[in-house]
Ligand SMILES: Nc1ncnc2c1ncn2[C@@H]1O[C@H](COP(=O)(O)OP(=O)(O)OP(=O)(O)O)[C@@H](O)[C@H]1O
């Protein structure tokens with residue numbers, strides 16, 4: 001369609017690598033037009049706990065999902081926005097301030113960049129192993145007037161910023177770049193998945209009121225706390241659904257792939273009225289032994305304590321950052337990622353934290369193309385497209401910045417010409 005902008009996202013998950021192609025129409029509506037997913041059994045994904053462990057495997061999986069998404073869409077896309085996770089991701093809130101230098105003290109883009117750079121110096125010098133991946137202004141202040149979301153065009157002498165800075169391991173970013181290059185693709189952006197998932201499943205009123213987004217996948221649990229419509233705290237735990245599968249395999253003495261199937265089909269943290277307490281579940285055994293039969297409540301007894309333990313870990317991190325869930329996050333928890341589909345998990349968290357828990361499903365559709373992207377495990381891939389949509393101008397400017405000066409001049413002239421129309 002004319003004037004459509006096309007973006008491609010790649011979610012480097014520990015179990016599922018997902019590529020998505022989205023089209024943004026003139027009204028800003030995003031539609032998913034192509035998708036590719038590779039599901040890997042434990043250990044052959046190339047990625048575990050969010051970390052790239054095997055370049056060749058990762059490249060192969062990237063090529064496959066991108067190829068599938070492109071075939072569905074019908075065209076090749078060369079650049080993508082890549083989402084990643086891992087416990088190396090850490091965050092800090094820092095403040096910065098500068099004297100406004102714009103004409104008649106009107107705050108312009110240059111002042112904004114300078115104040116962000118100034119806040120960034122607070123985390124520097126960084127060791128060679130660490131890099132800033134995202135700096136997200138929470139709000140600005142002008143001459144002491146606080147909580148201003150959009151300072152451009154306003155007048156003032158002193159501009160301040162309160163910024164959420166996300167740091168990552170440099171080597172991980174280099175490995176992502178390497179994999180993308182080896183798959184003959186280009187990188188538009190690298191975005192922590194916790195940011196992307198939140199964009200896909202959280203409403204503005206939830207972010208204003210205060211909420212915790214929790215994306216539990218196979219190898220990581222990404223957490224993001226929003227207060228006053230700003231990202232307040234973000235973190236990643238290197239633990240996810242795989243550990244539940246391992247527990248089931250160990251206790252029930254069944255192969256891991258069978259344990260995974262049992263978890264998905266019968267797993268629960270809550271044997272409620274919707275389940276038949278007497279239903280017998282067949283558990284395959286190893287080494288040619290005959291299968292056994294157990295009840296749903298036996299699965300609950302294995303799964304529940306592990307998820308309570310993970311819940312406690314999260315609670316602990318949040319409390320250490322002076323956040324009181326019931327007081328500071330009235331909009332409660334938004335649970336997303338593949339593990340959000342586990343029966344009763346939302347109810348368990350509700351009990352543990354004494355807040356409302358919503359299952360976070362991406363709000364956008366692929367209705368025209370018949371693609372169902374509304375499942376929680378697609379939160380990050382969809383969120384990366386939404387993130388890209390909000391940063392289209394930045395990507396276009398960067399593209400122009402990469403061109404030789406003479407092209408930049410021509411493109412700038414054309415842009416001005418058309419923007420005046
Ligand atoms: N219906 C279901 N019931 C229970 N668990 C499920 C269900 N569907 C998926 N899962 C679990 O969700 C996890 C996979 O989710 P997801 O695709 O979000 O992970 P990932 O993005 O690959 O991993 P990560 O984000 O941790 O790197 C697996 O542990 C899987 O067993």
Ligand SMILES: [Mg+2]
Pocket residue numbers: 011012013014193216217218337380
């Ligand atoms: Mg994930």
